[in-house]
């Protein structure tokens with residue numbers, strides 16, 4: 001037996017209105033990024049169960065580990081403002097050092113994946129994830145597709 005991950009590959013034109021709006025919000029969030037060190041501006045957007053959307057973006061710091069990724073900035077902002085609302089979907093994109101939207105999707109780092117696993121466990125609901133690049137968008141129905149066999153205490 002083999003366990004396999006499922007990742008859908010789509011063009012922007014193939015997305016539903018709801019997915020497209022979330023991607024547009026992630027693109028908007030890139031312009032709020034504070035990335036004076038890497039100049040890689042990551043934007044994230046979250047759709048909550050109550051329909052509210054939240055933006056996040058990477059926030060860097062001269063003491064490097066003190067900064068935070070766009071994904072966690074959005075998830076933690078959502079947790080602080082709407083602690084009882086499940087996260088339904090998350091979109092992520094970025095601008096490169098030239099300020100252009102990335103051609104290929106950027107994928108969440110390890111710690112962000114671990115936080116997404118816990119978000120799904122916490123709300124007992126999978127998070128749809130859209131990774132947008134100009135050439136293609138990767139879509140998964142749960143972080144488990146990007147992080148199989150993950151650590152969880154519960």
Ligand code: THU
Pocket residue numbers: 035038040042057058059060067068069070071107108109112
């Ligand atoms: N970054 C994110 O915001 N999300 C990721 O998943 C990976 C990396 C940020 C961290 C840092 O500010 C910049 O991108 C360059 O690594």
